[in-house]
Amino acid sequence: MPKCLNCCLPEENFSRAMISVAVAGNVVQRVSFKFLESAGEMASAVRAYDWASTSLGPIESWGASLRTAVGIMLSSAFPKCIVWGPELVTIYNDAFRPLLGDKPAALGRPFSEVWAEAWDTIGPMVDRAYAGEATFIEDFPLVVDRHGYPEQAWFTFCYSPIRDAEGRVAGMMDTVIETTGKVRAEQNSRLINAELAHRIKNLLAMVSAIANQTFRSASSMEEAKATLDKRLSALGEAHSVLADESWGGASVKAVIERVLSPFRSVGDRIRMEGPPLNLAARQALSLGLAIHELATNASKYGALSDDCGRVTISWKIGRPGSDEEFRLVWEEQGGPVVAEPKRRGFGSRLIEKALAGEFHGKVHVHYAPEGLRCELFTTMNNIRIETAEFETPSARAD
Numbered sequence: 001m002p003k004c005l006n007c008c009l010p011e012e013n014f015s016r017a018m019i020s021v022a023v024a025g026n027v028v029q030r031v032s033f034k035f036l037e038s039a040g041e042m043a044s045a046v047r048a049y050d051w052a053s054t055s056l057g058p059i060e061s062w063g064a065s066l067r068t069a070v071g072i073m074l075s076s077a078f079p080k081c082i083v084w085g086p087e088l089v090t091i092y093n094d095a096f097r098p099l100l101g102d103k104p105a106a107l108g109r110p111f112s113e114v115w116a117e118a119w120d121t122i123g124p125m126v127d128r129a130y131a132g133e134a135t136f137i138e139d140f141p142l143v144v145d146r147h148g149y150p151e152q153a154w155f156t157f158c159y160s161p162i163r164d165a166e167g168r169v170a171g172m173m174d175t176v177i178e179t180t181g182k183v184r185a186e187q188n189s190r191l192i193n194a195e196l197a198h199r200i201k202n203l204l205a206m207v208s209a210i211a212n213q214t215f216r217s218a219s220s221m222e223e224a225k226a227t228l229d230k231r232l233s234a235l236g237e238a239h240s241v242l243a244d245e246s247w248g249g250a251s252v253k254a255v256i257e258r259v260l261s262p263f264r265s266v267g268d269r270i271r272m273e274g275p276p277l278n279l280a281a282r283q284a285l286s287l288g289l290a291i292h293e294l295a296t297n298a299s300k301y302g303a304l305s306d307d308c309g310r311v312t313i314s315w316k317i318g319r320p321g322s323d324e325e326f327r328l329v330w331e332e333q334g335g336p337v338v339a340e341p342k343r344r345g346f347g348s349r350l351i352e353k354a355l356a357g358e359f360h361g362k363v364h365v366h367y368a369p370e371g372l373r374c375e376l377f378t379t380m381n382n383i384r385i386e387t388a389e390f391e392t393p394s395a396r397a398d
Contacts, residue, residue, distance in 0.1 A: 035071030040094040043074045045107055054108050055087045065164045069173065082162070083111040083126065084171035090114055099155075099178055101146025111174075117145045129159040129172035139179050154183040230296065233262070250284040252277050252315055252328070259288045263295050263304065270295075270304075274315035274328075280384035286358040287328075290351045294330050294374060302332050302372050309335030309371070318380045326361075326378050332371035340367040359383075 036047050036059075052058045056066070066084060073080040073093050081092035088111040092100075100106055106114040115122060121142060125135045136158040143150050157176035164170040215224045256272060263270065279287065291313070295304070303309025312331045318324020332338075341348070348365070351374060356363040361378025 035067045036074070038071070038074040040074065042092060042094045042097065042107075046070065046074065046091060049108055051108070054089050055085050056089050063164055063170075065162060065170060069162050069171070073173070079176050081111075081174040081176070082171060083174060084162075088112050088126070096176070099146075099176065101144075102148065103146055115144070117150070118142045125159050126172065129161045130169055132161050132169050134161060135159045139183050153178060153180045155179060230262075230292070250279060250281075252279060252287070255279070255284050255288045256291050256313060259291045260295055263299065269310040270313070271310070272313045274313075275317055277315070277317050277326075277383070283358050283384060286355050290355040290376075291330070293348075293351055294372075298332055298335070298372070301336070302338065303335030304332075306335055309333065317383075320380055320383070322380045324380050326359075326376075326380050326383055328376040330372075330374040332373070335371055337369050338367050338372050339369075 036043055047059075051062075056062065062070075066082075069082055070091055073082055073091070076093060077095055079093070079095040079099055081090060081096050083090060090106050090109055090111045092106065100114070103114065111126065112119050112123065125137075128135055138156045139154045140157065141152065141154050144153050145151070155176055156179050157174060160173045160175065161169045162171045162173055211228055215228070252274060253272060253276070260270060295311075298304040298309070298311060303311050310333055312333070313329070314331075315326070315328040317326050352363050352365060355376060359376060359378040360382040361376060364375045364377070366373040366375075
């Protein structure tokens with residue numbers, strides 16, 4: 001067997017060393033370590049590793065093809081990993097290290113152990129590389145375990161065979177970059193575009209319905225224009241609340257406050273009370289329109305038409321997703337005597353039918369002499385709360 005001479009050199013002289021390998025006293029080969037001159041932590045790790053404990057053997061016994069490949073890899077700023085020999089011994093550069101996450105040190109270990117959780121998928125590609133066939137694939141999905149739990153990731157990589165001096169495949173080069181961020185961004189972009197189209201379609205349908213009903217119910221063109229302008233303004237305010245929350249739902253309080261902003265002149269005569277609760281987009285828009293109609297009616301005929309009346313808006317909730325009751329109450333007091341209208345306009349229909357339908361509940365409007373009272377009843381399992389709708393399409397509630 002060849003005998004190694006001068007194999008224990010100080011670290012600072014390692015990269016400049018020429019090791020002579022002698023057989024029966026005759027020098028037959030001079031091995032240069034200049035291929036390990038690259039700076040970086042992995043170059044130092046490769047120099048310090050006990051390669052004699054692997055099937056590669058000590059560095060001074062490495063063939064020219066392996067030394068050349070390792071030198072190219074360590075000098076590259078692109079993530080690269082060499083897999084060598086039948087035991088798939090792993091050698092990688094500094095740029096490759098982040099791909100490993102918190103995995104145990106992979107240097108010198110079989111590639112099949114390092115990526116054991118994905119081996120059923122990538123193993124056949126490694127086999128093809130060892131058979132002399134390169135594989136290039138973009139945005140390839142893999143479930144990997146890098147931080148103590150399985151995670152979905154995507155990679156663009158190439159497995160290229162490396163041949164020795166005789167032309168035989170001795171290993172492969174894994175050139176790889178993680179594309180998880182890009183893939184997720186593209187997925188989210190597609191979802192956002194689809195969601196935007198969905199929202200626009202719903203909004204246009206709602207605007208069309210409001211316009212048709214407003215012009216149908218108005219006694220004059222001037223009244224229709226003024227009423228339509230106010231209703232669209234209320235719709236816009238509710239829409240703004242949802243946009244502020246990236247269409248991830250809107251709180252009952254925020255919707256009511258924004259829609260009632262044109263009525264701020266009445267000061268503290270409008271009071272709200274109720275626990276925090278987020279609504280899905282369509283329910284938030286319907287509630288906003290209903291509150292606008294109630295406030296408009298109150299300012300014309302009810303508690304806000306004089307200087308004495310007041311309005312209380314309150315809501316109570318149960319456990320999310322349960323059959324417990326959700327109730328929202330609009331109650332007027334102290335205003336003029338109330339009488340039931342002789343004709344039901346679009347505003348009344350919007351409150352009594354559209355609002356009830358959107359919440360899958362019931363709306364009762366009481367025209368008591370002391371003040372109008374409107375109550376919305378439903379159960380908590382009908383309160384649709386939107387969360388993370390851009391992450392999972394199935395989370396969309398409307």
